[in-house]
Amino acid sequence: MAGPHDMATGADMPPHLTGALGLWTWDLANERVRGDARFAALLGLDPGQARAGIAAADLYARVHPEDRLRLRIAVAGVAQGAEVFAREFRVTTTEGVRWVQARSRVEHVADRRPQSFSGVLTDVTEQKRVEDRLDVAQSAGGVGTFEFVDGFGTVDVSDQFCRLLGLRVADTLSVRTINATVEPGDPPLIGGVSNAEPTFRSEVRIRRADTGEPRWLAIQGERRIAADDAGPTTVGAIYDITAAKAAEAQLRELAATLEQRVEARTQERDRLWSTSRDLFGVVGQDGVLRAANPAWLRLLGYEDSEVVGRSFLDFVQADDLAAAGRMWSGGDAAVALEDLDVRMRARDGAWKWVNWTVIPQGEAFYAVGRDVTERKQLEQQLRQSQKMEAVGQLTGGIAHDFNNMLTGILGGLDMVQRRLASGKPAEAQRFIQGAIASAERAAALTHRLLAFSRQQTLDPSAVDANGLVLSMEDLLRRTLGERIDLAIELDPGLWSTVVDANQLESALLNLAINARDAMPDGGKLTIETVNVQLAAGAQSELAPGDYVQLSVSDTGTGMSPDVMGRVFDPFFTTKPLGQGTGLGLSMVFGFARQSGGDVTIYSELGRGTTVRLYLPRHLGEAPAAEPKAAAPAPRGAGETVLVVEDDPAVRPVVVELLRDLGYVALDVSGAEDALAILQSQRRVDLMVSDIGLPGLNGRQLAELARDVRPDLPVLFMTGYAAGASRRSDFLGPGMEMISKPFAAETLAQKIRAMVAAQSPGTAGAP
Amino acid sequence: MTEGRIYLSELEVDALTELVNICVSRAAASLRQMVGRQVFLSVPSVEVVGRADAVNLMAERETGGLVAVRQDFDGAFAGRALLIFPEANSMALVQAVTGGELSDADMREFEDEALAETGNVVLNNCLATMANMLQRPLEMSLPGVMRGEGARLFQLDEAATADGVVLFLYINFAISERDIRGYIAVLMDLSSLDSLKTLIAEFIARVVGPSAAAEV
Numbered sequence: 002m003a004g005p006h007d008m009a010t011g012a013d014m015p016p017h018l019t020g021a022l023g024l025w026t027w028d029l030a031n032e033r034v035r036g037d038a039r040f041a042a043l044l045g046l047d048p049g050q051a052r053a054g055i056a057a058a059d060l061y062a063r064v065h066p067e068d069r070l071r072l073r074i075a076v077a078g079v080a081q082g083a084e085v086f087a088r089e090f091r092v093t094t095t096e097g098v099r100w101v102q103a104r105s106r107v108e109h110v111a112d113r114r115p116q117s118f119s120g121v122l123t124d125v126t127e128q129k130r131v132e133d134r135l136d137v138a139q140s141a142g143g144v145g146t147f148e149f150v151d152g153f154g155t156v157d158v159s160d161q162f163c164r165l166l167g168l169r170v171a172d173t174l175s176v177r178t179i180n181a182t183v184e185p186g187d188p189p190l191i192g193g194v195s196n197a198e199p200t201f202r203s204e205v206r207i208r209r210a211d212t213g214e215p216r217w218l219a220i221q222g223e224r225r226i227a228a229d230d231a232g233p234t235t236v237g238a239i240y241d242i243t244a245a246k247a248a249e250a251q252l253r254e255l256a257a258t259l260e261q262r263v264e265a266r267t268q269e270r271d272r273l274w275s276t277s278r279d280l281f282g283v284v285g286q287d288g289v290l291r292a293a294n295p296a297w298l299r300l301l302g303y304e305d306s307e308v309v310g311r312s313f314l315d316f317v318q319a320d321d322l323a324a325a326g327r328m329w330s331g332g333d334a335a336v337a338l339e340d341l342d343v344r345m346r347a348r349d350g351a352w353k354w355v356n357w358t359v360i361p362q363g364e365a366f367y368a369v370g371r372d373v374t375e376r377k378q379l380e381q382q383l384r385q386s387q388k389m390e391a392v393g394q395l396t397g398g399i400a401h402d403f404n405n406m407l408t409g410i411l412g413g414l415d416m417v418q419r420r421l422a423s424g425k426p427a428e429a430q431r432f433i434q435g436a437i438a439s440a441e442r443a444a445a446l447t448h449r450l451l452a453f454s455r456q457q458t459l460d461p462s463a464v465d466a467n468g469l470v471l472s473m474e475d476l477l478r479r480t481l482g483e484r485i486d487l488a489i490e491l492d493p494g495l496w497s498t499v500v501d502a503n504q505l506e507s508a509l510l511n512l513a514i515n516a517r518d519a520m521p522d523g524g525k526l527t528i529e530t531v532n533v534q535l536a537a538g539a540q541s542e543l544a545p546g547d548y549v550q551l552s553v554s555d556t557g558t559g560m561s562p563d564v565m566g567r568v569f570d571p572f573f574t575t576k577p578l579g580q581g582t583g584l585g586l587s588m589v590f591g592f593a594r595q596s597g598g599d600v601t602i603y604s605e606l607g608r609g610t611t612v613r614l615y616l617p618r619h620l621g622e623a624p625a626a627e628p629k630a631a632a633p634a635p636r637g638a639g640e641t642v643l644v645v646e647d648d649p650a651v652r653p654v655v656v657e658l659l660r661d662l663g664y665v666a667l668d669v670s671g672a673e674d675a676l677a678i679l680q681s682q683r684r685v686d687l688m689v690s691d692i693g694l695p696g697l698n699g700r701q702l703a704e705l706a707r708d709v710r711p712d713l714p715v716l717f718m719t720g721y722a723a724g725a726s727r728r729s730d731f732l733g734p735g736m737e738m739i740s741k742p743f744a745a746e747t748l749a750q751k752i753r754a755m756v757a758a759q760s761p762g763t764a765g766a767p
Numbered sequence: 768m769t770e771g772r773i774y775l776s777e778l779e780v781d782a783l784t785e786l787v788n789i790c791v792s793r794a795a796a797s798l799r800q801m802v803g804r805q806v807f808l809s810v811p812s813v814e815v816v817g818r819a820d821a822v823n824l825m826a827e828r829e830t831g832g833l834v835a836v837r838q839d840f841d842g843a844f845a846g847r848a849l850l851i852f853p854e855a856n857s858m859a860l861v862q863a864v865t866g867g868e869l870s871d872a873d874m875r876e877f878e879d880e881a882l883a884e885t886g887n888v889v890l891n892n893c894l895a896t897m898a899n900m901l902q903r904p905l906e907m908s909l910p911g912v913m914r915g916e917g918a919r920l921f922q923l924d925e926a927a928t929a930d931g932v933v934l935f936l937y938i939n940f941a942i943s944e945r946d947i948r949g950y951i952a953v954l955m956d957l958s959s960l961d962s963l964k965t966l967i968a969e970f971i972a973r974v975v976g977p978s979a980a981a982e983v
């Protein structure tokens with residue numbers, strides 16, 4: 002390979018440049034060009050030939066046709082006296098097309114044409130490619146670049162550079178034009194002090210030349226030692242940082258005002274704490290209140306000192322303790338509890354319904370409680386009116402049934418009378434039997450109706466759901482009408498469940514009415530019971546364990562998903578005005594949840610619906626079987642029973658019955674006569690009293706009776722238990738209740754049980 | 768130059784650049800003679816823009832704090848040549864051209880005169896070369912010195928036809944061993960693009976020979 006000494010010109014070249022640069026001399030007079038080995042290699046010439054010199058025309062021939070004339074013009078320019086020669090052009094070699102750059106500087110001497118000029122040739126193919134890519138990157142990345150030779154009045158700039166300053170796109174801008182965009186007081190973009198460092202970065206505010214819009218630019222660059230004598234060059238880039246600056250300023254502002262805002266927020270919170278009508282409390286994991294807000298005083302009448310330090314549960318009504326206990330004693334402390342209705346005792350003894358939301362936070366729970374007493378009362382009223390509505394729906398069918406039954410009774414009695422009149426008492430027996438059967442059916446029906454329409458609070462006890470379904474069968478059949486087939490499929494081994502029996506009846510009736518309404522053209526209603534064991538997560542709302550499942554399926558219209566999504570909403574109904582309150586399913590839902598169970602609905606449009614009630618399994622003893630009417634009535638052993646009944650039709654019947662059963666019966670028509678007997682020395686083992694007495698009612702009478710005979714058992718008879726809505730509230734120890742009408746056997750059983758429980762003598766005279 | 772391509776082909780821009788290159792080089796040579804020092808030139812940058820755009824372009828470049836020697840010309844094409852440097856540099860330039868023979872006070876007194884004379888030599892040379900190269904006579908005004916904020920260095924003749932183009936070029940120069948840097952700007956109002964193209968074609972043919980020009 003040819004070394005620098007091989008150069009035909011004899012010029013000594015720095016050895017390290019020989020590889021990178023091709024050296025050449027252009028002889029203008031003879032139109033020949035000589036070059037070194039690198040020059041030859043770049044142009045695809047034979048090195049020997051290049052050293053010897055080739056005709057300029059041969060060189061032009063190797064140049065890409067599009068660039069050929071441009072090169073010729075540049076060479077001609079030098080011949081004419083131009084001092085700077087710089088041209089990029091393409092050459093075609095065996096290895097393909099290559100971009101090269103030829104550069105030279107010629108000193109012009111007045112009145113003398115240059116004879117030759119020498120320069121360098123470099124391969125810029127790669128550089129071109131990079132520049133192209135850089136161009137794309139620059140406009141995409143919003144980066145403008147510049148190159149500036151120290152002290153020169155102008156700067157070579159990229160298109161993006163001009164755009165960033167809002168200047169017309171140009172290759173060259175005067176330094177002053179660029180710096181004029183800078184805000185007064187900020188360092189100049191070009192030629193500032195900072196540009197004197199080997200590498201620099203600064204931030205400058207500008208005003209765009211076109212719009213006058215203020216922007217922040219970052220300028221970053223590097224100074225390079227002069228490649229030729231012109232002076233050091235600064236190469237750099239600018240980019241817009243307005244958004245970042247704005248964010249930074251905002252952040253600084255935020256930091257500066259943080260304290261202020263925290264204080265404001267704290268004040269806000271304090272205000273909320275002290276002025277809120279809702280109860281706020283902080284409760285430790287032990288359930289002890291750590292803090293309470295003034296709403297405790299306003300709503301419940303407690304001073305701070307009476308609340309803090311006490312267990313939250315101290316304020317909760319006994320019935321709601323289990324639910325309230327879950328608020329923090331539950332294992333899953335990380336889960337917030339919402340929408341928990343609990344009765345709280347006010348200082349004056351009144352009860353307030355409070356809806357609690359509890360959020361665990363670190364070592365404590367934050368509890369917020371809203372007074373929902375009024376809402377609860379409304380709900381209660383609504384529930385009641387809903388029941389009445391259901392009764393109303395039934396009345397048409399029931400009146401018909403009732404008339405049938407009355408016909409059976411009256412007709413039967415009429416026949417008896419005739420048989421007796423005609424002296425055939427033996428034939429009368431048949432009709433008496435028929436009349437009693439009709440009367441019993443009528444009694445059962447009214448009993449159901451009354452039980453249903455009576456206000457019931459949840460009174461969970463062990464219930465045999467199968468028995469309950471069977472006992473309702475009659476009522477259901479009548480409700481459903483003839484076009485609907487009722488199928489009952491009961492699991493003979495069904496567990497007992499703990500629910501309020503009345504509510505369950507009500508729920509079943511509601512479901513049956515819904516099913517009936519969904520089958521206007523008739524169909525089949527299936528009531529099914531079965532035991533289910535739920536694994537964890539099987540039914541998202543339910544704890545794993547044993548449940549009694551009661552399902553009601555129909556072959557009716559079914560529901561669209563849209564309707565399905567809303568059926569549990571109170572007042573949601575698709576039925577015409579006046580026909581549905583939309584409370585049926587929400588009551589069923591409320592009942593199921595309150596009982597620790599759940600409801601699910603499966604429905605297909607046009608095919609039917611299945612509603613499933615999941616009820617918790619009762620783990621104690623099986624519920625006491627209903628006394629069988631067929632069992633022989635237990636007899637008395639001469640005990641004395643005081644009967645208080647104002648109705649002259651009922652009183653003799655009861656008295657006769659008692660005497661038949663072997664008791665001594667004393668009968669009075671009012672409380673006063675009864676008290677007279679009780680205050681006397683007469684033996685009384687049991688008092689049977691109507692509740693609805695004129696003057697003192699049965700309950701008040703019992704109260705006074707206990708004053709003189711504290712252990713006297715009392716059995717109330719009631720036709721309608723208005724005011725006795727909660728059995729346990731109404732009945733004291735040693736008191737029982739029996740609903741009218743009652744079968745003789747039922748009365749006998751009750752009395753026997755009560756008298757037997759009473760050890761002889763203690764209930765005697767005072 | 769992207770903008771120029773709308774009006775002129777790449778080759779024509781090249782040729783124009785080369786033309787200016789030649790002219791300024793000649794001017795630099797005379798400056799070199801005057802100051803007795805090396806004068807370096809940058810690669811010229813040429814922009815050819817429409818007249819409407821040019822007004823904006825000029826406005827952008829209108830900045831103060833400069834001293835300029837200006838010489839207007841008229842003929843086949845009209846225009847203005849400017850020798851521009853920062854105001855702070857002007858005394859150094861005066862000192863350079865007067866060879867340090869004058870006292871500071873004298874220099875201040877003759878500053879404008881010396882600048883005008885320098886500009887005259889440099890720009891005259893440049894423009895004369897241009898007239899020569901294009902083979903068209905040019906009439907030249909007397910050089911004037913403009914300075915300070917608001918000097919409308921690049922003001923255009925408003926009356927010129929609106930469909931013309933404006934040629935705008937820069938060449939930076941640096942005088943070695945003296946801290947003098949500045950640039951030469953030439954502004955040409957080429958009211959008829961066709962006549963410019965003709966001039967360029969003629970120039971190309973002349974410098975490379977008619978046969979080579981026809982090759983393209």
Ligand SMILES: Nc1ncnc2c1ncn2[C@@H]1O[C@H](COP(=O)(O)OP(=O)(O)OP(=O)(O)O)[C@@H](O)[C@H]1O
Pocket residue numbers: 387390511515516519555557558559560564568569573574575576580581582583584585586587609610
């Ligand atoms: N078995 C069912 N088949 C089809 N749709 C039903 C069924 N049960 C309930 N729905 C739909 O759900 C709605 C809400 O039922 P929900 O029992 O809550 O109220 P309601 O029956 O409309 O009125 P209410 O029960 O108070 O008389 C009904 O209006 C009906 O559109």
Ligand SMILES: [Mg+2]
Pocket residue numbers: 511514515581584585586
């Ligand atoms: Mg309903």
